[in-house]
Amino acid sequence: MESAGSNSSQVIRCSIQDNQLVINWRDGTQSRYHALWLRDNAPDARDTRNGQRLLESIDIPANIQAASAKLTDDGQIEIGWAEAHEHSRFSPEWLRAHAYSNHQQAEANCWRVLWDGTLYSLPRAHFSEIAQGGAALRDWLDTVQTYGFALLHGVPTESQALLKVVDLFGYVRETNYGRYFDVKSVVNPNNLAYTGLALSPHTDNPYREPVPTLQLLHCLAAVDNGGHSTVVDGFYVAETLRKQAPEQFALLATLPVQFHFQDQTTDLLAEAPLIRLDARGSLAAIRYNNRSIAPFNFAPEQMDAYYAAYLAFGRLINDPANQIAFKLAPGDLFMVDNERVLHGRTGFSSSGNRHLQGCYADRDGLSSTLRVLRRES
């Protein structure tokens, strides 16, 4: 049997054993593929234009038998089926890339860098650079994905300029606050954001489901005293709690709490644990907002333990050692992953004319744009 493909995807031998395709690669490793998996993923059952699967998986006979495997003259691996369907062809490169028997489950979020207040240099870029697209945009978006936030300088100090930043990678998530909203001190605010009060670090809109996964804040006017922005890596803080007090971490990841926001025309309510884990137990989302969290509604015997966990988490979040503070100048903007990085501000005189504009967007557009930009590099 001849070898085919290049580098690691060169096939030395292929055969059927126990109704599995067994491939020995030139680098000495071996991969195994179940017959049902092969039939389900056969290229001849996919639309050639868009790659979507044309067959219904449930229509494959559950006991489908792979009868033979051979390397064709043009270097493909051809599986002969015992069933009516004659054969399917796979490229060695594709099989190597999807060799589930060889690798650990992908560590999904290995690109994340967790940080505390010692992060020495704030991730930042300039609007005029990223507006060109290409590597500059790619690197800035990568920063947001890696650190959960990034700064941008030189955004035009015009109303709605932050929407141009969103246009570079995705789509605005419109809400009852509009496509964008003005953050400044007003009379009769329906939200404490619209006062000069300090805001401790929080995630936005925890009373919404789904929560907006990205938030942008753009400075149009600053004040001399106060109004500094703060950010905290909620994942770093949660991992700290997981180490320090695993039982408290588990409570926050398990017991749902409610968040509530009401005004004349709006009544938003969501219920979720403060910490959401994915199916592998990795951090998926932080939801924390001491202003809009509803009175706890646990069984009485859980109340003391939950409060202890909640306050331990809150102390970590409010610990200056875990925070980065910076002052936005007009034209500066920062973007946070709103399910990971908490943001806040120090107080300022409510007579000052500090003026930010904010908007929401979602991570799916960002990560799609990032993947497309990486194709080009």
Next chain:
Amino acid sequence: MESAGSNSSQVIRCSIQDNQLVINWRDGTQSRYHALWLRDNAPDARDTRNGQRLLESIDIPANIQAASAKLTDDGQIEIGWAEAHEHSRFSPEWLRAHAYSNHQQAEANCWRVLWDGTLYSLPRAHFSEIAQGGAALRDWLDTVQTYGFALLHGVPTESQALLKVVDLFGYVRETNYGRYFDVKSVVNPNNLAYTGLALSPHTDNPYREPVPTLQLLHCLAAVDNGGHSTVVDGFYVAETLRKQAPEQFALLATLPVQFHFQDQTTDLLAEAPLIRLDARGSLAAIRYNNRSIAPFNFAPEQMDAYYAAYLAFGRLINDPANQIAFKLAPGDLFMVDNERVLHGRTGFSSSGNRHLQGCYADRDGLSSTLRVLRRES
């Protein structure tokens, strides 16, 4: 001590025991409130304009002591604090409504009605009625929340008319497909939706995170043969699987799978279990799309068991006994909860001019509008 309040919130006696407020109500029940919970939720620590909490919970002394409780002349319950802060006043009605010691954890989703193909009458309304707002809109939105889908008749057969339906309750979720998209047969489709092929029941955009939680499809032109719409209650089907094969249900709720969509300008990838449970083990979301699911990447020893579970779930979804089929006429629209109800269609001639417009929106706007409309009734 005199009684105050009305009906169930009439207080017979209040006292402090074990650092908890103990209230005996006129109806014979008793409620208990931890001192820390009371201080954390004291009305005097909330903004009078918007109800948001002004104090930082972490600033409350962890050992805060409630020294006294009394009923005031104006019928409030006044807690005297041993700390510097003198006292806090609560209304009996509010305390009764938040009496966490008395009730079971709220059954969050008790308003859901699960259904199979025998649902005898399709939930439906007329656009001209719900466009007036009020009870008609409330009832239609309630139907979507209860059943996970609803039909609407009489939507103007004009492009973008479906956006007017979204305007009645929420906000469009814009994606790479635009604010809305046309579903008709085209040359060189980037998606099988844009062919005349049958589409088995699926949720839309499983390769996106967050998934759009609502989808609307509006018929502008129908064909004589085929092109029927189908819907399946994914929660009913998942509960069926949970009963029939709990270990298969558990696999689908635990092992993450990937969904992928790529074209020239887009590269969307998300990873999640097909079934998402909330912290209480209730169904939170279904994500199922046999066309865009990526090759499974489990450890080899999990592959057979996962395929058995995946195909069992797929057979239930594709079982006509679990499906409702209906044919949209021009002017008809249906909306689904895209994390619960799967939708599909039967095939039609790709030379026919069947034309739907679709768009996405989110549940938060819907449930907020519903709560506000219920205030008025």
